[in-house]
Amino acid sequence: MRRIISILLENEPGALSRVVGLFSQRGYNIDTLNVAPTEDPTLSRLTLSTTGDEKMVEQIIKQLHKLIDTIKVVDLSDGPHVERELMLVKVRAVGAEQRSELKNSVEIFRGHIVDVTPSSYTIQLAGDGKKLDAFIEAIREVGTMEVVRSGISGIARGEKFLLV
Amino acid sequence: MENLSGGDIVIRALRDAGVEYVWGYPGGSALHIYDAIFRQDDVKHLLVRHEQAAVHAADGFARATGKVGTVLVTSGPGATNAITGIATAYMDSIPLVVISGQVPSSKIGEDAFQETDMVGVSRPIVKHSFLIKRPEDIAATIAKAYYIASTGRPGPVVVDIPKDMTDPAIKVPYSYPKQVSMRSYQPNERGHSGQIKRALKTLLAAKQPVIYAGGGVIIDNASELLTTLARKLNYPITNTLMGLGAYPGSDRQFIGMLGMHGTYEANQAMHHADVIFAVGARFDDRVTNATDKFCPNATIIHIDIDPTCISKTVGADIPIVGSCKTVLGDMLELLDALPAPDGEALNRWWATIDDWRARHGIYTADRFEPSGGTLIKPQDVIKMLHKVTGGDAFVTSDVGQHQMFAAQYYLFDKPRRWINSGGLGTMGFGLPAAMGAQLAFPDATVACVTGEGSIQMNIQELSTCTQHGLPVKIINLNNSALGMVRQWQDMQYSARYASSVYEDSLPDFVALTEAYGHVGMRVTEFDQLESKMRECFALKDRVVFMDIVVDRAEHVYPMQIAGNAMNEMWLSKTERT
Ligand SMILES: Cc1ncc(C[n+]2csc(CCOP(=O)(O)OP(=O)(O)O)c2C)c(N)n1
Ligand SMILES: [Mg+2]
Numbered sequence: 001m002r003r004i005i006s007i008l009l010e011n012e013p014g015a016l017s018r019v020v021g022l023f024s025q026r027g028y029n030i031d032t033l034n035v036a037p038t039e040d041p042t043l044s045r046l047t048l049s050t051t052g053d054e055k056m057v058e059q060i061i062k063q064l065h066k067l068i069d070t071i072k073v074v075d076l077s078d079g080p081h082v083e084r085e086l087m088l089v090k091v092r093a094v095g096a097e098q099r100s101e102l103k104n105s106v107e108i109f110r111g112h113i114v115d116v117t118p119s120s121y122t123i124q125l126a127g128d129g130k131k132l133d134a135f136i137e138a139i140r141e142v143g144t145m146e147v148v149r150s151g152i153s154g155i156a157r158g159e160k161f162l163l164v
Numbered sequence: 165m166e167n168l169s170g171g172d173i174v175i176r177a178l179r180d181a182g183v184e185y186v187w188g189y190p191g192g193s194a195l196h197i198y199d200a201i202f203r204q205d206d207v208k209h210l211l212v213r214h215e216q217a218a219v220h221a222a223d224g225f226a227r228a229t230g231k232v233g234t235v236l237v238t239s240g241p242g243a244t245n246a247i248t249g250i251a252t253a254y255m256d257s258i259p260l261v262v263i264s265g266q267v268p269s270s271k272i273g274e275d276a277f278q279e280t281d282m283v284g285v286s287r288p289i290v291k292h293s294f295l296i297k298r299p300e301d302i303a304a305t306i307a308k309a310y311y312i313a314s315t316g317r318p319g320p321v322v323v324d325i326p327k328d329m330t331d332p333a334i335k336v337p338y339s340y341p342k343q344v345s346m347r348s349y350q351p352n353e354r355g356h357s358g359q360i361k362r363a364l365k366t367l368l369a370a371k372q373p374v375i376y377a378g379g380g381v382i383i384d385n386a387s388e389l390l391t392t393l394a395r396k397l398n399y400p401i402t403n404t405l406m407g408l409g410a411y412p413g414s415d416r417q418f419i420g421m422l423g424m425h426g427t428y429e430a431n432q433a434m435h436h437a438d439v440i441f442a443v444g445a446r447f448d449d450r451v452t453n454a455t456d457k458f459c460p461n462a463t464i465i466h467i468d469i470d471p472t473c474i475s476k477t478v479g480a481d482i483p484i485v486g487s488c489k490t491v492l493g494d495m496l497e498l499l500d501a502l503p504a505p506d507g508e509a510l511n512r513w514w515a516t517i518d519d520w521r522a523r524h525g526i527y528t529a530d531r532f533e534p535s536g537g538t539l540i541k542p543q544d545v546i547k548m549l550h551k552v553t554g555g556d557a558f559v560t561s562d563v564g565q566h567q568m569f570a571a572q573y574y575l576f577d578k579p580r581r582w583i584n585s586g587g588l589g590t591m592g593f594g595l596p597a598a599m600g601a602q603l604a605f606p607d608a609t610v611a612c613v614t615g616e617g618s619i620q621m622n623i624q625e626l627s628t629c630t631q632h633g634l635p636v637k638i639i640n641l642n643n644s645a646l647g648m649v650r651q652w653q654d655m656q657y658s659a660r661y662a663s664s665v666y667e668d669s670l671p672d673f674v675a676l677t678e679a680y681g682h683v684g685m686r687v688t689e690f691d692q693l694e695s696k697m698r699e700c701f702a703l704k705d706r707v708v709f710m711d712i713v714v715d716r717a718e719h720v721y722p723m724q725i726a727g728n729a730m731n732e733m734w735l736s737k738t739e740r741t
Contacts, residue, residue, distance in 0.1 A: 010348050013295060014283055025288045055475070062472040068292040068312060071348045164347055 032151030170330035171196035191238025193265030196330035217596035219249020224600025240278030255587025259318035291319030316351030355486030370439035371509035379406030380444020413575030435731035562618030592621030
């Protein structure tokens with residue numbers, strides 16, 4: 001079972017290491033992790049995705065709650081939510097034919113080319129994980145030189161929000 | 165507002181947190197703080213001989229009193245020596261504040277002399293930790309540390325203080341917060357009223373109930389409420405290793421400890437129960453045996469202050485998150501208005517339990533061969549200890565067979581009298597923990613039940629006892645072996661005693677004790693045991709080390725058979741359920 005967990009955390013030294021440490025210490029997986037300060041600089045917002053059975057996920061959430069620095073913990077996958085991941089891909093782009101083919105794919109996936117050299121493109125793409133995987137698959141012929149993914153950020157749909 | 169240096173602020177804040185005693189050991193990074201201690205009289209410092217012992221002593225003090233224990237160590241080796249003590253306290257939910265000196269802020273990360281990332285090293289074994297960044301933050305942080313350590317599920321908190329934060333030349337205004345409130349930490353004590361009602365209904369409808377109470381009851385000072393409830397219901401009650409004394413051990417309703425070395429009747433009753441009422445216990449693997457075979461017919465009610473303890477190993481049918489005291493209090497209030505349990509069913513249940521007791525119970529008959537001549541059975545030593553101390557001593561223990569014998573045979577009638585490292589199982593805990601209990605209760609009888617293996621892990625503390633006048637009594641069940649290891653080797657490794665024997669290298673404990681200025685006694689004959697022990701406890705102001713030569717071949721029974729249900733046990737070397 002894949003879960004997306006959203007955490008509001010005190011922006012204190014060591015707070016992030018306690019979250020990460022909890023996962024290694026108790027044998028839980030972190031698939032992706034994404035963290036940044038919020039508009040209130042004393043708080044950090046963290047999104048992590050994990051996999052585990054129901055019992056494990058329940059424990060993960062409870063253990064996260066138990067950390068002194070956590071203010072809120074929400075399992076976004078419990079309800080409707082939006083998830084997005086940002087990906088930057090550097091690909092070899094040589095010759096008119098290959099370059100136009102790539103541009104096509106980028107357009108279909110509603111990405112952007114954000115850097116160009118005579119022999120390469122750097123492509124930016126946002127979406128859920130599946131869309132990013134599909135893009136990589138679509139340009140497999142060309143082959144990627146480098147891929148950077150941000151990990152998932154998520155937010156609940158509708159009126160629900162995570163605040164202190 | 166008064167301006168003080170960071171060093172003075174540390175000590176002033178401890179005073180304002182209500183701290184009387186600090187256990188510790190000095191070193192470079194902590195010297196400004198030590199100097200501040202020297203210049204005042206409110207907070208007393210007790211010098212130990214090893215930082216591990218400082219933490220265990222503060223821990224023993226906390227367990228005996230319910231107050232927060234306080235420790236002060238220096239950076240690097242001082243801090244890492246404290247780690248075993250911190251982990252011990254963490255596993256048993258004991259409130260401690262451990263202050264560690266740290267290298268100056270400007271040197272952090274440079275692999276400076278005696279630098280260890282204490283916050284990092286201790287992270288998995290603390291409830292929380294702080295690194296001080298400004299002298300102005302010291303007082304508020306210390307206040308938070310005591311608040312966090314002592315509320316909710318208690319535990320150790322580390323406050324790491326770089327040396328420049330306590331610089332005598334830098335003075336900042338001092339004020340100790342009147343109240344601590346943290347938006348990210350608001351422990352909840354009250355149980356859900358709907359769940360409490362459901363639990364009571366199930367509990368009262370039970371035909372074969374067992375109350376299974378753990379250390380949480382003792383930590384939360386809920387023993388009286390638990391005892392009242394159990395007596396009103398007339399239900400059988402078992403205590404975990406950590407919960408001994410939560411319910412009077414000599415009471416008829418007490419069916420003994422449960423788990424790996426629990427009594428036959430407690431483990432049987434658990435296995436056959438239809439309702440298990442777990443209070444402040446955490447379904448530890450040393451209790452449950454194989455979880456998939458655990459108590460197959462039972463509906464489980466579970467009260468715990470820590471939600472992570474609920475359904476962690478064994479699923480709870482009726483979970484109640486709350487403190488033992490408030491939840492038991494709420495239950496008692498509702499109880500009288502509800503219909504009484506089925507008396508006939510309960511009588512049948514008690515008859516079954518009494519039958520189990522008569523068959524294999526360790527309190528209805530001795531299940532070990534009698535002592536006599538030079539054969540002293542370790543069980544008899546504990547029974548004698550109970551007799552000589554009137555069952556009213558603080559008993560600390562180390563880890564091994566002696567610990568289990570003490571747990572089984574010293575029937576604790578009061579909470580906080582049994583002090584042992586249950587969760588981590590730390591050899592070396594007993595003597596320093598006894599020092600902590602003795603400091604808290606100078607006139608009380610404090611006995612450390614230990615083994616010749618464990619005592620040598622912190623024996624240097626005999627010197628601390630001399631310095632601070634802590635007349636603890638050491639009851640060494642000397643079987644010339646790492647007995648518990650040897651027992652497992654007997655049972656699982658065809659008696660191949662890999663490194664569990666000392667080959668005549670044991671010290672003369674009497675001479676050793678005398679070298680520290682104390683009284684040593686050696687007992688080799690059973691008929692001397694009582695008189696020597698009386699002599700020992702009559703020496704109220706002295707540390708006495710009783711080196712008692714006990715049967716080396718003895719095993720601890722009952723012993724659950726791993727991988728099975730709770731009620732599958734070895735009852736002796738040859739007999740199993
Ligand atoms: C620090 C530490 N190291 C190792 C162990 C493993 N261990 C558990 S019991 C035991 C033997 C203890 O021997 P002793 O203190 O003589 O007690 P006995 O079992 O003989 O009564 C050992 C080595 C432990 N619990 N703690
Ligand atoms: Mg031994």
